[in-house]
Amino acid sequence: MLDKTFDAAAVETRVSAVWDEAEAFKAGAGAKPGAAPYSIVIPPPNVTGSLHIGHALNNTLQDVLVRFERMRGRDVLWQPGMDHAGIATQMVVERQLMERQEPGRREIGREKFLEKVWAWKDESGGLIINQLKRLGCSCDWSRERFTMDEGLSKAVTKVFVELYREKLIYRDKRLVNWDPTLQTAVSDLEVENIEMQGHLWHFKYPIEGEEGRSIVVATTRPETMLGDTGIAVHPEDERYKDLIGKYAILPLVGRRLRIVGDEHADPETGSGAVKITPAHDFNDFEVGKRQDLPMVNLFDTEANVVLEGNAEFLDGVAESDDLKATIATINGLDRFTARKRVVAMMEEKGLLEKVEEKPVMVPHDEKSKTTVIEPYLTDQWYADAKTLAQPAIASVREGRTTFIPKNWEKTYFEWMENIRPWCISRQLWWGHQIPAWYGPDGKVFVAYSEDEARAEAATHYGEATDLTRDEDVLDTWFSSALWPFSTLGWPDETPELERYYPTTALVTGFDIIFFWVARMMMTGLHFMGKEPFSDVYIHALVRDEKGAKMSKTKGNVIDPIVLIDEYGADALRFTLAAMAAQGRDIKLATARVEGYRNFATKLWNAARFAEHYECKRVGGFDPATAKETLNRWIATETTRAATAVTGAIEAYRFNDAAAALYRFTWNLYCDWYLEFSKPVLNGEDGPAKTETRATVAWVLDRIISLLHPFMPFLTEELWAREGDEGRTALMLNAWPDLGFEDSDAADEINWLIETISAVRSVRSEMNVPAGAMIELAVSGAAFTTAARLQSHNVLIRRLARAESLTLAHAPRAGALQIVVGEATFSMPLEGVIDIDAERARLLREIDKIAKDVGKIEAKLANEKFMAKAPEEVIEEQRERLAEAAALKAKTEAALARLEPAA
Secondary structure: OOOOOOOHHHHHHHHHHHHHHHHHOOOOOOOOOOOOOOEEEOOOEOOOOOOOOHHHHHHHHHHHEEEEHHHHHOEEEEEOOOOOOOOHHHHHHHHHHOOOOOHHHHHHHHHHHHHHHHHHHHHHOOOHHHHHHHHHOOOHHHHEOOOOOHHHHHHHHOOOOOOHHHOOOOEEEEEEEOOOOOOOOEEEEHHEEEEEEEEEEEEEEOOOOOOOOOEEEEEEHHHHHHHOOOOEEEEOOOOHHHHOOEEEEOOOOOOEEEEEEEEOOOOOOOOOEEEOOOOOOOOHHHHHHOOOOOOEEEEEEOOOOOOOOOOHHHHHHHOOOOHHHHHHHOOOHHHHHHHHHHHHHHHHHOOOOEEEEEEEEEEEEEOOOOEEEEEEEEEEEEEOOOHHHHHHHHHHHHHOOEEEEEEEEHHHHHHHHOOOOOEOOOOOOOOOEEEEEOOOOOOOOEEOOOOOOOOHHHHOOOOOOOOEOOEEEOOOOHOOOHHHHHHOOOOOOOOOHHHHHHHHEEEEEEEHHHHHHHHHHHHHHHHOOOEEEEEEEEEEEEEEEEOEHHHHHHHHOOOOHHHHHOOOOHHHHHHHHHHOOOOEEEEEEEHHHHHHHHHHHHHHHHHHHHHOOOOOOOOOOOOHHHHHHHHHHHHHHHHHHHHHHHHHHHHHHHHHHHHHHHHHHHHHHHHHHHHHHHHHHHOOOOOHHHHHHHHHHHHHHHHHHHHOOOOOOHHHHHHHHOOOOOOOOOHHHHOOOOOOHHHHHHHHHHHHHHHHHHHHHHHHOOOOOOOOEEEEEEEEEOOHHHHHHOOOHHHHHHHOOHHHHHHHOOOOOOOOEEEOOOOEEEOOOOOOOOOOHHHHHHHHHHHHHHHHHHHHHHHHHHHHHHHHOOOHHHHHHHHHHHHHHHHHHHHHHHHHHHHHOO
C-alpha cells in the first residue's frame, strides 16, 4: 500500500539507491541495439563552489534531456566533472593558511603549496557534486573528470605545444587587466565595470617653444599622467591643426609629448585633446602603437608608483628640480595616494584648470567587487583568437551549430568578429603550468616535457644548458575549452571519443558564451575537425520573485538545497522547467515551488485512488480495444499529451512540455477522468468496470513515464510501487510512443468538460452558494448535443450542482445565459441570489479596479518614475496593469450576464 502522504526525502533516498544498484546512469545504459549516441558535457562547476539556483536550473534542463533520450533508447552519456578554478581555489587555500596561522605560500614554496591545494581538494572540494546528486542529476558519475587530472593535463600540454608550433600561441608585451591584490592578469570577461562617483580633472600642458600657450587635457586618473608619452587631437579639428607634429611638455616630469593627429580624439568631448598613456589605458595602447609612441610603465605588481630607477620613466627626460621633486614626493606611493599628490602638485603650479564631479565606470574584480583592476603593461602568453575564431564563426553562420534561442547568435557573432588576442597566462601557482622553458639569454623552448626542452636547448646552444621553467599557469578557461573532447580521453584515441564526439547539445547560461562556448568551438574545430556540439541551448537568468537579480548584498538569494529540504527535488525541478520559457528570465517565488509540491501530492493521491479501486496494470492492454467513450477519450488525450511533451522537449521548450504535463495530469486525468470514472468503479462488476480499471492504470503508467524526466524521484517510486516485482527501472524503460486517436470520443468528453466548467464558472462569478441547486434549460441544441445531454445528464447535474437539466425551445426570460457551442444554457437565479445586490457588488468592484488601473497607468506614464525605477519594479507594475485589466474585463462580463434580469 502507498503511504498516505508523499514523503519526498524518504523517496529520494530510496530511489537513489535503486539507481545506484542498477548502474542506471552509466553511458549506454538502457540503449537499444544499434542506437544512435546522445551526449552532453556538464558545464564543469568550480571545485570551490556550492549549488546555486542557476546551477539547479542548468542541470535540471540537462537532466530532462538525457532522461528523455535515455528512455527513447538512445546511447546516452552525460559527462560530469569539475573545474580547478585557479584563482578561486588559490584564494581559498591561502585564506585557510592565514586562518590557521601557518606560513604563506611564498614562505613554503610552490611544491608544498600545491600539496596543500590537492589536500584541500580531496578533503573539502567538490561539495557541489553531492548536491547535484541530490537534485537527481543522472550523470555517469563513474566517468567524473577534473580539469587538473592527469588525462586533461596531457590534453592541455598538447594543445599549447601544437598551437605554439603553429604560431597561434605567442608571447608578447601588451596591456592586460591586472589584479594588484592577487598580482595576476585576469580576463577582460572577469572584469566588472561599476559606476562610482568620481572626478574629471582638467590639466594644462605647456606647448614647447610657445610661451603662454598650453593645451588642456582631462583625466579621471591623474596618477597615470606621469606616464603620458603623447597627446592626440582629431586630424580635422581646426583648433589644433597647427599643433600636430609639435610637442607639449609634461608637467612635473619634463617629458616631451608629441602631438599627433588621431581619430581616437573626439572634438565634441571635453577639450578635444586627449592625453595618451599607452602603458595604462587600453585605448591609449592602441593609439600608442599606431603613432609609435613610447610606453612608460609606472607601477609595480601591487600598483605602487615606481619612478626612482625606472628606465622607461626617465628615458629622454632631462634632470630638473621638478623631476626630482616629483620622484621624491610620489615614488613608492600606492596609486590612489599618488592621485591626490599629483592633483595637489598640479594645483600648486597653477596647471589645474577645473575639476568636474561625474559618475565614472571603474573596473573591478568580478569575484570580489572590491579590488580596482589596473591596466598594466606586462609580458604574457596569448592565443591568436582571431585566426581560431574564423572556422567557429562559419560553423554557426552555416548552421552546423545552432543557438537556441536564435537571437544569441548575434551576441556570439559580435564578440567573435571583434575578438582580441586571448591572454592565456596567469601569475598563479594553482593550474596548468605553462610548458615553456627559458635559456640564459631568454630564448624560449616550448615542449611536451623538460627533457624535450633540454634536448632542444642543447641543439640550439651546442651544449647542455640550464633552463628555467615559466612560473605562470594557464587561464582556467584554457583547459575548459577542451572539455568536450578531453573528457572523452583525447589526445588518446579512445572508444568514448569515437562514440560520443561531437556531443549533441550544450546547455549553458548566456554569461559564458564568450568564456566557454566560443572557445570550445575554436578548439573543437581546430583539433577534432568537427564542431563540439550541434545545439547550444542558452537558458535564462533566475531572478527573485520581483524580478531583481539575486545577490548576497540584497539578501534575496534562494538556496536550492533549502528548497529541496523543504519541498523535495521534484518540486524544485518541475518549477524551474515550467518557468524556463525561451528568452525570458525566471522570477522564482517559493510559493511556486510549494505549488508544484502540491502537484506531486496530487499525482501521489491519484496513484492511491488507483490502488483503492484495484486499478492494476494489465499486461498487453490496448486502449484501441476499449468500448467506453470515457476510456477512449482519456486514451486519446494521453496520446495528444505525449505528442505535445515529446515535441516540446525536442524543441527545447521545457516550459511548454511542463505545462502540457501539468494540464493533462492535474486537469484532465485527476480532476475529470477519475471523477467521471467513479460511478463505474463504484458500480457493479462487469466489462465496463474491468476496462475502466485497466485504463486508469494504463494512463497512470504513461503519466509517470512522461513526467519522469522532470520529476524522477516521485515517478520512479510510483513505477516500482505500482509495478510488478523486479521490473526494469523506469528511467531505463521505454518512452511512451502512442498513436491511439478517437476524435469523436475526445470531442464528446471535451464538450462535457466545457459544459460543466462553463456552468461552474458562472456560478462562481455570480456568488451562487456552493450548496445551492439550480435549474438548467438548454435551447438551440443540435442533434449531437441533445444526444450528449441525454447520455451525460446525470454527470452534468451532479458536477454542475443542477437540480434539473431539460431541453427548451428558447432561452428562459430573465435567466442568465451561457453559450456552449451552438447551444444556450439558461440559468434562472431569481431566489438563488440577490441579483440587485450582486449587480451593485460588481459595479463597486469594477470601479475599484478602474481606479487601480488609473494609478498604475499614471505611474508608467511618469517620466521620472520610468527613468529612476529599477527595471524589475517597472516590470512588476506592467504585470499588475495586465492582471488588473484582465480582472476588469472578467468582472464586466459577469455584470453583463445580469442584464437579462434588468
